[in-house]
Amino acid sequence: MQQFKFKYVDFLREENMREGFAALLRDGLKDLGEVVFCDDPDYVLCSCFGREVTHYDCTRILLLGENIRPDFNLYDYAIGTDWITYEDRYLHFQWYNFPHWNEMARLALQKHTLPEEVYLNKEKFCNFVVSNYGANPIREAMFEELGSYKRVESGGRSRNNQPDGEPIEDKLAFQQACRFSLAFENAQTVGYCTEKILDAFAAATVPIYWGDPAVGRIYNPDAFINCNEFLTVHGMAQKVRSVEETPGRWLWMMRQPAFRDEAAARRDIFGNPFGDYIRQIVLQGPKKSRRRSPDHWSGRYEQTARQAARLQRSFWWPGYAKVERNLVKRGWMRR
Numbered sequence: 001m002q003q004f005k006f007k008y009v010d011f012l013r014e015e016n017m018r019e020g021f022a023a024l025l026r027d028g029l030k031d032l033g034e035v036v037f038c039d040d041p042d043y044v045l046c047s048c049f050g051r052e053v054t055h056y057d058c059t060r061i062l063l064l065g066e067n068i069r070p071d072f073n074l075y076d077y078a079i080g081t082d083w084i085t086y087e088d089r090y091l092h093f094q095w096y097n098f099p100h101w102n103e104m105a106r107l108a109l110q111k112h113t114l115p116e117e118v119y120l121n122k123e124k125f126c127n128f129v130v131s132n133y134g135a136n137p138i139r140e141a142m143f144e145e146l147g148s149y150k151r152v153e154s155g156g157r158s159r160n161n162q163p164d165g166e167p168i169e170d171k172l173a174f175q176q177a178c179r180f181s182l183a184f185e186n187a188q189t190v191g192y193c194t195e196k197i198l199d200a201f202a203a204a205t206v207p208i209y210w211g212d213p214a215v216g217r218i219y220n221p222d223a224f225i226n227c228n229e230f231l232t233v234h235g236m237a238q239k240v241r242s243v244e245e246t247p248g249r250w251l252w253m254m255r256q257p258a259f260r261d262e263a264a265a266r267r268d269i270f271g272n273p274f275g276d277y278i279r280q281i282v283l284q285g286p287k288k289s290r291r292r293s294p295d296h297w298s299g300r301y302e303q304t305a306r307q308a309a310r311l312q313r314s315f316w317w318p319g320y321a322k323v324e325r326n327l328v329k330r331g332w333m334r335r
Contacts, residue, residue: 001033001034002032002033002034003033003034003035003036004029004032004033004034004035004036004042004043004282005036005037005038005040005041005042005043006025006035006036006037006038006041006042006043006044006045007037007038007039007041007043007044007045007056008021008022008037008044008045008046009044009045009046009050009052009053009056010046010047010048010049010050010051010052010053011046011047011049012047012049019099020098020099020100021045021063021099021274022035022037023099024099024272024274024275025045025274025275025278027272027275028272028274028275028276028277028278028279029275029278029279029282032279032282032283041056041058042058042059042286043058043059043060043061043278043281043282043286043289044056044058044059044060044061045061045063046060046061046062046063046075047062047063047064047065048062048064048066048068050309051305051306051308051309051312052309053074053075054074054302054305054306054309055306055309058286058290059076059077059281059286059289059290060074060075060076060077060292061075061076061077061078061079061278061281062075062077062078062079062080063078063079063080064078064079064080064081064082065080065081065095065098065194067186067187067189067192069082069084070082070090072086072089072291072292073292073298073301073302074292074301074302074305075292076089076289076290076291076292077089077090077091077277077281077291078090078091079091079093079274079277080092080093080191081093081094081095081191081192081193081194082190082191082192083190083191083214083217084191088280089291091273091274091277093273093274094193094218094268095193095194095195095198096108096198096265096268096269097268097269097273097274098195101195101198102269103202104172104195104198104199104202105198105202105265105269106269107172107201107202107203107204108198108201108202108258108259109257109258109259109262109265109266109269111201111202111203111204111254111258112223112254112255112256112257112258114204116251118204119204119251119254120251122176122177122178122179122205123177124151124153124177124178124179125150125151125152125153125178125179125180125244126146126150126152126153126178126179126180126181126182126208126240127152127153127154127155127174127175127177127178127180127181127182127205128143128152128153128154128155128156128159128181128182129154129155129156129168129171129174129175129199130154130156130157130158130159130184131156131157131158131167132157132158132186133158134186135184135185135186135187136184136185136186136187136188138184138210138233139182139184139186139210140158140159141233142182142184142208142210142227142233142236142237143159143182145233145234145236145237146182146208146237146240149237149240149241150244152182153174153177153178155167155168155171155174156168171199172199172202172203175199175200175202175203175205176203176204176205178203178205179205179206179244179250180205180206180207180208180225180240180244181199181200181203181205181206181207181208182208183196183197183199183200183207183208183209183210183211183224184196184208184209184210184211184227185210185211185212186211187211188210188211188212188213188228189211189212190212190213190214191212191214192211192212193211193212193214193215193218194211196209196211197209197211197215197219197224200224201219201223201224201258204254206223206224206225206243206250206253206254207223207224207225208224208225208227208236208240209224209225209226209227209228210227210228210236211228212228213228215228216260217260218259218260218265219258219259219260220256220257220258220259220260221260222253222256223253223254223256223257223258224253225239225240225243227239
């Protein structure tokens with residue numbers, strides 16, 4: 001039986017690869033041979049949380065879920081949510097295809113078909129589940145604006161207003177008690193559409209969404225409030241208020257499918273686009289699947305990236321980086 005040698009590096013949480021994508025990989029190649037994870041790979045699967053990948057001179061496949069664009073000078077292939085095309089080197093991969101959100105995607109598919117009492121028994125207005133800081137301030141501003149109208153249940157580490165002050169353990173159950181979910185991204189970039197709107201749909205709520213201006217390509221505009229259409233936080237809140245105060249309108253939105261093209265979404269959710277894409281790569285073999293060039297400027301570019309990776313692993317780098325950030329922040333050093 002043929003063996004396909006892989007390694008995964010630079011993931012924030014290795015279990016995401018080990019427990020999720022590894023299974024999809026094996027499923028996609030099961031009729032071709034055996035997938036083996038080792039230290040002398042022919043193919044490296046990597047994310048954006050490091051530069052260890054630069055030390056492997058083989059076919060590199062980047063997997064992105066963050067607001068970062070792929071650098072095809074360093075990677076042969078990339079998989080992500082951006083709406084880009086580049087010959088056979090990029091796979092557009094929506095968040096609902098990520099293994100840990102497949103169950104949420106299946107719930108989102110049926111959110112508009114639930115018994116009416118499920119919708120009518122929702123006693124709380126809106127939820128807000130955020131645990132990271134440093135995002136676009138519009139998210140916090142919207143939380144405050146809506147909170148001045150009605151209580152918004154906040155269950156994350158940010159703005160937590162639960163009785164025990166602790167982050168909630170079951171996000172889905174927490175959201176299911178509400179009519180709306182505040183689903184604001186960290187930033188506004190075309191293609192950067194994460195789990196936030198998906199989780200809101202899975203909980204059978206009306207998402208109040210801000211972020212990806214192209215969100216309507218994937219999700220049904222009739223099923224959520226698109227805050228990208230408003231210039232002010234006040235305008236966004238007024239739209240939410242108009243739906244909240246018109247129960248028939250809210251119920252109509254709940255009865256709309258979550259996905260714009262439900263058939264296409266079902267193919268992805270119940271299929272394996274990740275495994276199918278990797279299959280196309282490995283069928284070419286380790287040498288023919290290479291796309292990045294080792295010559296001249298491309299080679300120099302990669303060498304510089306490799307040197308930068310070594311510097312970042314030096315014992316003194318964290319201290320230097322912290323000092324530099326402080327100097328830039330104070331205006332004593334140029335960015």
